[in-house]
């Protein structure tokens with residue numbers, strides 16, 4: 001257990017170390033801020049010496065002006081330090097946010113299976129802010145505080161070692177108390193942070209599910225769940241506030257004991273003639289200074305501990321492998337048969353595909369059919385190289401597909417999903433999204449027309465300049481699908497992957513989208529997951545998938561003759577259409 005803790009501590013330091021070198025940390029600014037803080041501490045260390053001189057009756061111009069100069073310089077520097085510090089923190093912030101954003105764009109899809117999108121949001125926004133506070137704020141302060149503490153202790157001893165010892169004897173009691181308190185305070189902080197993260201996750205998930213909540217009339221239930229989360233965060237915050245508050249009386253109490261000790265000992269030494277009153281006053285100022293420094297260790301410790309969660313999450317993201325867009329054979333077209341050779345695949349422990357061996361012929365339409373959850377979409381994901389098979393190979397002709405450059409591979413096909421997502425922006429921007437060549441207005445109009453989308457687009461007052469809203473929310477499902485088909489037409493890939501593009505539509509929209517699909521698939525290699533009998537019947541080849549295995553391959557007629565499951569599938573389909 002102890003060893004594990006030690007290992008975890010070592011790991012977290014390693015994570016800080018790695019992160020420092022992963023992003024563009026503004027080293028020059030960091031050095032400037034650290035130097036400025038050390039300069040400020042040096043002024044603080046000098047000031048009591050001039051106070052002492054004045055107390056001893058030396059009111060020469062040099063002494064008075066220097067003392068005033070120190071105060072003025074300190075005030076100016078503290079403003080400067082605060083300003084520079086903000087700059088450093090923002091610069092670090094921006095470099096980590098950019099780094100994380102780039103990694104999120106280049107991370108393989110399975111990362112998103114493991115981490116919820118709302119958590120990704122908090123990694124990009126909140127976790128990065130914590131790291132930059134630590135690297136840009138805490139580390140320079142820690143260096144200058146260590147410098148100031150060492151300086152104060154040396155000066156205290158140089159005044160009078162017995163008085164110095166009286167302070168130092170008391171310091172361990174203070175440090176131990178503060179470590180115990182610090183751990184307690186850290187736990188309270190952590191609970192509050194965790195509950196805030198839970199509340200944020202809850203809100204981001206629920207707010208995109210409002211239609212679901214309304215249609216199932218679960219508002220009251222969700223109100224209660226939300227209220228429970230809000231209250232739970234409130235309680236943790238209150239607890240944290242009380243524990244934070246305890247710090248003040250605790251420090252005041254210990255400060256009092258220390259001050260009494262210094263006063264009593266001071267009176268004793270002054271009365272004995274060992275030290276003068278001015279030395280004693282300066283000594284007291286240094287003791288007060290030391291307390292301020294010791295207090296800041298406690299705050300830094302808590303900040304460091306609280307930031308550890310964020311650090312390890314960001315380090316895990318930064319260390320996870322990225323998709324490689326650079327290596328691999330160049331490819332312009334997918335122009336050979338696609339061959340699955342004994343392909344098996346699992347999502348974690350869920351075995352989905354088992355020993356799939358099949359050929360998707362070039363230039364033909366292949367329909368994949370089968371019961372829900374059988375693994376049809378997974379086949380399309382494997383073709384897109386979102387995941388790699390656990391066993392077996394997928395070949396283009398006789399070359400394994402992972403040998404091709406990934407960017408070329410993904411540029412070589414077009415994909416239309418079950419419910420196509422659009423991005424906020426205009427209809428035009430969405431139609432040309434991902435089309436990597438210049439397209440004329442005429443081409444856009446032609447693509448929209450072929451996708452049976454022109455009519456509804458022209459009915460909008462702003463036509464192609466109509467804003468589609470977040471994720472295309474201002475359009476209907478059928479309209480979104482037709483825009484996605486227009487996009488696929490403009491990409492003009494010879495290889496198409498269509499994942500039940502009409503599944504979520506009513507029969508009128510389905511008809512419009514079906515017309516668009518017929519335009520799209522004409523003369524191309526197509527893999528289409530289909531549920532409508534007309535698409536299936538027209539396909540050159542049908543692959544019937546059942547529970548991750550291939551149950552039959554052939555044309556509609558062949559399968560009707562030979563495959564019991566297919567016969568049942570068609571019978572059910574005809575019955576459901578009739579009803």
Ligand SMILES: Nc1ncnc2c1ncn2[C@@H]1O[C@H](COP(=O)(O)OP(=O)(O)OP(=O)(O)O)[C@@H](O)[C@H]1O
Pocket residue numbers: 113347350352370371372373374375376377378379
């Ligand atoms: N990202 C994922 N992580 C874990 N399991 C997954 C993931 N995607 C799919 N699955 C599981 O894999 C199995 C096959 O899913 P897949 O989407 O390939 O089936 P499908 O035949 O396309 O189903 P449908 O017709 O309902 O779309 C299901 O049991 C599903 O729960």
